[in-house]
Amino acid sequence: MTTTPEKATELVNVTIDGIQVAVPKDTLVIRAAEQVGVQVPRFCDHPLLAPVGACRQCLVDVPDAGNGRGFPKPQASCTLPVAEGMVVNTQATSPVADKAQQGVMEFLLVNHPLDCPVCDKGGECPLQNQAMSNGRGESRFSGGANEGTKRTFPKPINLSPNVLLDRERCIVCQRCTRFAEEIAGDPFIALVERGAQQQIGIAEDAPFLSYFSGNVIQICPVGALTSEAYRFRSRPFDLVSSPGVAEHDACGSAIRVDHRRGKVMRRMAGDDPEVNEEWLTDKDRFAFTYAQGDDRITYPQVRGDDGALRPASWPEAFAVAARGLAAAKAAGGVATLTGGRLTAEDAYAYSKFARVALGSNDIDFRSRPLSAEETAFLAAHVVLTAPSNGGVTYADLESASKVVLVGLEPEDEAGAIWLRLRKSTLAGRTEVIAIAPFSTRGLTKLNGRLVPTVPGDEPAALASLAGELDGTAVVLVGERLATVPGGLLAAADLAATSGARLAWVPRRAGDRGAVEAGCLPNLLPGGRPVADAAARVDVATAWGVDALPEAEGRDADAIWWALHHGELSGLVIAGVDPADTSNPVGAKAAIEAASFVVALDVRETDVTRAADVVLPVAPVSDKAGSFVNWEGRVRPFEAALANPSSLTELRILSGIAAELGTPLGFRTVAEARAEMEQLGAWDGERTVAGVTGGDENLGEGLVLATWKQSIDNGSMQDGDKYLKATARTPVALVGKDVYDACGPTVTLTGDRGSVTLPAEVGDDLVAGVVWVPANSFGAGVLSDLASPGSRVRVEGGQA
Missing domain, CATH: 3.10.20.740 (Ubiquitin-like (UB roll))
Incomplete structure (x- = not known):
């Protein structure tokens, strides 16, 4: 060749x-x-x-x-x-x-105000700095009747709930308007007037609606654009800056954490050309106050003889947890559910704790709806792929001839990916093709092409693209495709037959690291299959134990069922919201049915209120660790703050394991990371047999399509009322025929309940489909309505 x-x-x-x-x-x-x-x-x-x-x-x-x-x-x-x-x-x-x-x-400087002592930009202002280095010491613009008079405007103007504008400070550099038009594709702000009156303007009743609006604050070279949440809260020279990694999605975006006196004051985009360049989503920028809320857990708690939770010391909490887990292990076994917020080191600790201390492969990080074939897909096509061995990267998205999105809406679910696609499509290098029920706003801004698809028909839609793709194409698979029987296998087949490259994009920051660390019932750390005897021996030898449990464990859905029916007795649960599971009511019932529950979390939740032992864990600002982003790129970070009220999860698990007489062999992030590196990756066969699903009888009604929007009711977005105010109003997208029949308000009824929402017409929405945002109203779609892909009845509602 x-x-x-x-x-x-x-x-x-x-x-x-x-x-x-x-x-x-x-x-x-x-x-x-x-x-x-x-x-x-x-x-x-x-x-x-x-x-x-x-x-x-x-x-x-x-x-x-x-x-x-x-x-x-x-x-x-x-x-x-x-x-x-x-x-x-x-x-x-x-x-x-x-x-x-x-x-x-x-x-x-003729009209620029001399308000540096009160301006948020003072101390980090390019205008201030360059006026000193490249300006004159005196101005010639003085004298006459207007001596000392500068142009003023009413201020501030709310461009959005997050972004405020002081017009007299603006030097009309146009960075903000250019960013809005070129990068974010949200041109809600523009230059108005001419000459000396030229200024940044916004249309009446049209706020700066963008998931990326905070970037204009950071790139403004003066103090014209400021953050509502940070305005007048601190001076730049009072802040300590620490590099970090965003924890809200799988993009691995670099951030800068600015803190003072033990409190995070703001977050800024880091400069990482290989990942997020210099941009950040508003969620990554502003959603950090969840760790400062009144409901943050600041001390261990154990359930007393009176049935109520009471404060406890760390040694007592470790001892009580160990005794309860030992009893539950003897009674029927203990399962582990880890959620998706974990660092790779914490996930590794859970993986080892489950096998060594609990003697079980019943462990899963996927609290969300899942499918039997997903574990096979992750084992065969995801684990161990990385930029160093040919995995898909951000740079590959820029050079790809076509990028197929399936089960993924990147503007909502992976903002840094969407920005890179926007950059490539504007340059004319890439065509974006979305397999979805309608053209989203994000797809429209990418000038993308829709393959209109009813939820559940994604396998056929993928197969229809086989003749269009080649080795220069990329297929991006979102985790939502796992809920479609045969969807992941169809994506893998398309990549294999066309030569296109395949990448999995989970929703949460810790998901990819959990795969690599072995937080799955059929995979050990490093992609080692549980069913492979050599793989088990390899890990057991590294861990210094005689043997590991041989049988593949239960996945999340099976764990909930087993707890509810008494086949499992205990549960270790970390950062799992029952509302995110495939059956929220069943998950809550399973937790209540468990004989002993140990919950590790940052804040008080329904799970911690039901637990027997509650252990406070450190948020990302208070601990070191690393995330593994969707590329497979390891993104390490150090602790920005030192907070004695909580511990890293691996330290907590180490303490419990020691009480059980099965020490993990590490107590710090550095020690866990070193063990992970020493264990290394599996070099044997990784393919795990998959299960294909059959079609379900969905009954009558419209097929329900749903996904989470970037700004929603997520618990890690709590605490910033300005960010919350930018959330898009939840609406039900319906076809014109449904809208004409039902009116501007509709009531949707599924097998779990009914919700009433304003309705809008989806111009190219596939017939027979209704779309609603997943976590933007009530308890969410999964709790209040039905499972994605099922059928719901639509009727005219009352406003």
Whole structure:
């Protein structure tokens, strides 16, 4: 097989401040200057936005060097591409450039208020810094009748519940409007008026509705755009900054945690070109106050003789938990449900605890609805894939000819993926194809193509794309596809027959790490199958135990059933919301039926209120660890805060295991991480037999489609009323015929109850389908209505 060599990058030679440098053709002068160590001042320029030359602060002198490459006047270096033989003199060497920059700065400060002592940006303000480094000490704009008078406006203006605008501070750099149009695709803000009155405006009754609005606050070079939640709360120089990783989805976005006196004050986007670049979803930026709520658990609790929970010391809680679990193990066995918030190290601790301390493979991280074939799919196509061994990456999404989305709405469920797809589609490199019941707002902004599909028909829709895809395509599989019988197998078959690459995108940050760590009933750490004797021996030897349980364990649904029917006696449960399970009522009943329950959580929940031992765990701000994102990329982080009121989950499990006489062999994150690395990955056969599902008799009515929106009623979004105010109003999307028959309000009735919601017409909604957001009203679809893919009755409701 022969390959065509890549075309060599064409270089041009340019001289900047007397230093000759070769840079790729079409490089902007401002970037070329950076390569020789010269920082040209700028405000409108941003490396991820299209050049616009709005602020003029980056003027440089480009004299004629006898080759026709010069200009008679200073030029904006952020819009000027280099040319062969070009000579550029920046403010560092050219009085002409320096004078021009000082003049622009003088203009910018004519109306800019002198409110640095009270401005949120003071201390980290590019305008403040560059006024000192590249401005004049005195202004010539004074004297006359208007001496000292600056332009003022009423303030602040709420662009959205999260974002406030102080118009007199704006220098019209257009970073915010360009971000809204180019990056987020949400052009709700725009420049209005002209000349000296030009300003950022917004249409009446049209707030800045975007899942990414907080980015305009961070990239604003002055204090014109501020955060409602952070405004006047702290000064930048009072903050301590710690790098971190966002915990709300599987994207692994880099963040910066700014804290003061043991409290997180704000979160900012980190700079990681390989993952989220410099952008962040509003959920990742603003949803951190859940760990500061009044219902945070700050001490261990055990159930007393009177049946009520009472405070306990850590040693007592460990001892009580160990005694109860030992009794439950002897009576019928103990299962472990871990949820999806865990770091990889904590997930590894649960995996080892279940096998070594509890002697059981009854462990699952999937509290959500699942299918029998999912474990086979995860074992064969997900575990151990990573960027280092050919796994799909963010960069691959930018270069893919086609990206197929199935069971996934990335703008809602994986914002960093959506931003990367938006970048690629705008550049004309990628076509996005969505297998879904209707064109979402996110798909429309990607100029994507809809393959209209009734929930449950995804296998046939996937098969229909076989002739369109090739090795340059990517199939992104969301976890919702697991609820469709045969869906995951169809995705795997499509990738195998077409040569397209396949990637699994879970919803939660800890899901992928839980797969790698063995929090599944049929997989041990490193992708080792429970059913493989050699794999069991491999792990048992590494863990220093004689043997591991041989039989594959129960999955989450089977665990709930076994608890309810007395086949299991005890439960260790961490961060699981019964409302997220396939049968919320059954899950609650199972917890009540268990003879002994140990709950590990950050906040008080229905589960902790029913538990026999409650152990407070540290949120991500208070502990070190790592997430494994959807790519398989390990995303480590250190603790930002030190809070003695809670412990890491692996430390808690270590304490209980020691009381049981089966020590885990580690007590710190570093020790657990070292053991994981030493154990390594399985090098044997990983395929696990799957189960294909049959079609269900769905009865009459409309097929229910649903997924979670980015901002919803999730417990980890509690505490920020401004973020909550940006949640989209829950509506039921119906066909025009249903809307005409039922009116603007509909009542949906399923096998679990009824809900009444406003109705909207879905322009291209597949006939016979109704869509509602999963967790935006009441207790949610699973609790109040029915399972996704089932049929519901639709009637006219009362407003």
